[in-house]
Amino acid sequence: MRILTGNDLKTGAVTWWTGQDWSLHVENAVDVTGSEDEIARREESARRVNVPYAIDAELHEGKPRPAHIKDRVRALGPTVRPDLTLKPADPDIGNWVI
Amino acid sequence: MYLYDQYDQRQVDARVEEFRDQARRRLEGKLTEDQFKPLRLMNGLYLQLHAYMLRVAIPYGTLNSRQMHALADIADRYDRGYGHFTTRQNIQYNWIKLEEAADLLADLAKVEMHAIQTSGNCIRNISSDHFAGAASDELVDPRPYAELLRQWSSFHPEFSYLPRKFKIAVIASDTDRAAMRLHDIGIQIVQQDGELGAAFYVGGGMGRTPMIAPCIKDFVPLDRLVTYAEAVLRVYNRYGRRDNKYKARIKILVHEMGKDEFTQAVDEEFARMLDEGIEPPFAELERIRTFFEDPLFEAGASEEIDRGDPDFALWVDRNTVAHKAPGYVSAVISLKPVGGIPGDATSEQMRLMADLAKDYSFDELRVMHTQNIVLPHVRKADLHALWTALDGAGLGAPNLDTIEDIIACPGLDYCSLANARSIPVAQKISERFAANGKTEALGQLKLKISGCINACGHHHAGHIGILGVDRKGVENYQLLLGGSEAEDVSLAKITGPGFDEAGIVDAVETAADVYLREREDGERFLDTYRRIGMTPFKEALYG
Amino acid sequence: MADLSSGTDTLIRYREDDPVDHAAVTVDSFLDQSSASAVRVEPGDDARELIPHLERLSLVEVNFPAFGDGRGYSSARLLREAGYDGELRAVGDVLVDQVAYMRRCGFDAFDPDAPLNEDDLEAAFNRWPEVYQSAADERTPIWSKRHA
Numbered sequence: 001m002r003i004l005t006g007n008d009l010k011t012g013a014v015t016w017w018t019g020q021d022w023s024l025h026v027e028n029a030v031d032v033t034g035s036e037d038e039i040a041r042r043e044e045s046a047r048r049v050n051v052p053y054a055i056d057a058e059l060h061e062g063k064p065r066p067a068h069i070k071d072r073v074r075a076l077g078p079t080v081r082p083d084l085t086l087k088p089a090d091p092d093i094g095n096w097v098i
Numbered sequence: 099m100y101l102y103d104q105y106d107q108r109q110v111d112a113r114v115e116e117f118r119d120q121a122r123r124r125l126e127g128k129l130t131e132d133q134f135k136p137l138r139l140m141n142g143l144y145l146q147l148h149a150y151m152l153r154v155a156i157p158y159g160t161l162n163s164r165q166m167h168a169l170a171d172i173a174d175r176y177d178r179g180y181g182h183f184t185t186r187q188n189i190q191y192n193w194i195k196l197e198e199a200a201d202l203l204a205d206l207a208k209v210e211m212h213a214i215q216t217s218g219n220c221i222r223n224i225s226s227d228h229f230a231g232a233a234s235d236e237l238v239d240p241r242p243y244a245e246l247l248r249q250w251s252s253f254h255p256e257f258s259y260l261p262r263k264f265k266i267a268v269i270a271s272d273t274d275r276a277a278m279r280l281h282d283i284g285i286q287i288v289q290q291d292g293e294l295g296a297a298f299y300v301g302g303g304m305g306r307t308p309m310i311a312p313c314i315k316d317f318v319p320l321d322r323l324v325t326y327a328e329a330v331l332r333v334y335n336r337y338g339r340r341d342n343k344y345k346a347r348i349k350i351l352v353h354e355m356g357k358d359e360f361t362q363a364v365d366e367e368f369a370r371m372l373d374e375g376i377e378p379p380f381a382e383l384e385r386i387r388t389f390f391e392d393p394l395f396e397a398g399a400s401e402e403i404d405r406g407d408p409d410f411a412l413w414v415d416r417n418t419v420a421h422k423a424p425g426y427v428s429a430v431i432s433l434k435p436v437g438g439i440p441g442d443a444t445s446e447q448m449r450l451m452a453d454l455a456k457d458y459s460f461d462e463l464r465v466m467h468t469q470n471i472v473l474p475h476v477r478k479a480d481l482h483a484l485w486t487a488l489d490g491a492g493l494g495a496p497n498l499d500t501i502e503d504i505i506a507c508p509g510l511d512y513c514s515l516a517n518a519r520s521i522p523v524a525q526k527i528s529e530r531f532a533a534n535g536k537t538e539a540l541g542q543l544k545l546k547i548s549g550c551i552n553a554c555g556h557h558h559a560g561h562i563g564i565l566g567v568d569r570k571g572v573e574n575y576q577l578l579l580g581g582s583e584a585e586d587v588s589l590a591k592i593t594g595p596g597f598d599e600a601g602i603v604d605a606v607e608t609a610a611d612v613y614l615r616e617r618e619d620g621e622r623f624l625d626t627y628r629r630i631g632m633t634p635f636k637e638a639l640y641g
Numbered sequence: 642m643a644d645l646s647s648g649t650d651t652l653i654r655y656r657e658d659d660p661v662d663h664a665a666v667t668v669d670s671f672l673d674q675s676s677a678s679a680v681r682v683e684p685g686d687d688a689r690e691l692i693p694h695l696e697r698l699s700l701v702e703v704n705f706p707a708f709g710d711g712r713g714y715s716s717a718r719l720l721r722e723a724g725y726d727g728e729l730r731a732v733g734d735v736l737v738d739q740v741a742y743m744r745r746c747g748f749d750a751f752d753p754d755a756p757l758n759e760d761d762l763e764a765a766f767n768r769w770p771e772v773y774q775s776a777a778d779e780r781t782p783i784w785s786k787r788h789a
Contacts, residue, residue, distance in 0.1 A: 007145055007149070007150075009124075009125065009196065010125065010195060010196055010197045011149070011195045011196070011197070012145060012148075012149035012150035012193075012194065012195060012196060013148075013149060014147075014148055014149070044131075047125075047127050050131060050145070051131055051145070067571070068571055069510070069568075069571060069572070069573065070147070070510060070514075070516075070517075073147065073510055073511060073519075074147050074148065077148060078148070078192075078511035078512055078521075079511055079519065079522065080439055080511050080519075080521045080522060080525070081439075081511075084178060084193075103787070105771050105783040105786065105787070106783075108770045108771055109769070109770075109771055109773070109783075112768055112769055112770055115768075116768050119764070120738065133708075133736060133738075136708075136709060137738055219709070219711075249773045249783070249784075250773060250774055252773050253742075253769065253772070253773060254773075254774060255714065255741075255742040255743075255745035255746050255772075255774070255776050256711075256714045256715055256718055256742075256745075256746055256776065257711070257714075258711065258714075258742055259708070259709055259710065259711025259714065259739075260711060332715055332719075335711055335712060335714070335715050336712055336715050336716075340684075340710055340712075370722070371722075374722055374775070375775045376774070376775055378782070378784035378785075379784065379785075379788050381788045382784040382787060382788060385787065385788075
């Protein structure tokens, strides 16, 4: 599957396209295969996202997991500061990233 | 240290308002991201892996306690309570909001700081010797020349859209503590027949094509320093390659033209410029110099250090450096606790370092390119009190220039360019050597880790270097040996096939063991490597 | 071949004289004994080749195909250093965030691809109360004020 990501223009936060809106959580991302360019163009011109781009992902326990490690680090936060990630209390999250 | 006058302050204030206007236009959609990007970069604002990142300039690495306090306040107000000191003697914040960036810059301007030209294809923050003004081996304090060049290079109308970024370092000692010859321009202040002048080394750099800068001029009179720099920059701006981003640095131009032809082009440009009124009057250099006069060192300060506490004695031996004034040392605050993140400091640690600088170091701090902090002028009599305070705050690691004092770029944990993580490798290596007890025996061993070929972690210049690469989506680490950023500058060579994360930690220990086995009296790791060559290391690693 | 005609409605001039009424020619054709008094310098051209012929020139256009290519700043400045006092016009991808530096390098006219807003221009030129360097304009550097 292809999922669409970018950064929030004002805050810089990593966001993911949910079909209606942008979410901080990659597990809310939806498959955009075939419409990625159109959505990216529309959302960027409306300034709801900054520099959007589509990446490969696969389903992992029913939720999208980016195919490349860089996008997984991006989705979670710095692996060396688990306290600053989106899942500070999940002790197994490192396995999801690496 | 240098203090702004009304002119400097007006410039910085104007820049804040310019950026505020640019950010507003971006947020309102009047600037596209393509148009805004070079503008934000020239104010140090990147879009990184997780958020906007802001790089704040610390000119030639010098700051006072008020400025360090302001950096701590910014970490709390605009970021997440910490900052990262970098190999360019700057500080980076990782979680900045575009809508707050102008306010942050305004707060910086209140303490005579800024983020001007900390990124972009322009002349970057000028680096220098972190022991400037304190070192026992320097000819003069190099910082007045760095400050003169800082002002010249700020908002330069001709050189703000160069082919690529441009880094300048200024030193004034035969001991190179600033990786001078790995800069686009490295300047060494030298003396000839009793006159001071500047030796120009041009075309060094790391990145994907590391090169050591050749000396193109061994003596430029000080009253022609700015003009000569301008001539170098004009030749580069006109002829540096713009067709390929990876061949756009001045090192490629110098290499392709050849040193002699390049030097001739600079000399011709220089000759034309001499009557253009480019050089500030010598009185301006004299004015700047007055800001760098010695503080009032106590005459007859005691040379005695009570070494009764072995932990303290070890820290003194490892982390203090000879000073030009009797009874004083420069003390290095390690930002490399075992298992920690190299170069990171919390806002609380920044405040403590600021307060200790006020109490014990004439209000001055320095950022080292090795991502540590220096208190440049500390009385030996104050060392125990200083160490006690540092140790209580996790800042007392006794590991300067040891294998635990690792340079590491932010790597894939933070950086959108990275291919592999650097920080976890540094953490595991420091933990390994703290546990196996070999650190002391290994002595000086400079280990430098980059998470991609851009080499922010200076891996080419490590006695041991590590380069993280992406191998089919999996992190992989190449090992390099034999580099040095110092006066014995050399570029490290790759040992062979790369390793996974656990494998690279083992490989570093294997290489260290080869050294321990092969070394002769007084040899550092680097010396042994240079004597015996790569083969014994390869055999141990891959044999 | 690109249309090199001047006098468009995007042209902004900071000169009193009348603009040249014919199109600028390339550096090559100018040097090839053309009778033109207007020339267009591309980023890869060596503007120094024009120096023996400055008295023939009334307009030098310096093209910025992309705003990030800064060679035109040096072209402008070295022509001014050589004594050229005719019109120096920045054309192409010229944006409001670059015009202040361009003025400092000697440009006194702008003909951008996209029109510039007058108020934005005014703000841009008034942005910098001081300058750190001497350049091709008349502004007094800070170091000169400090030691006046």
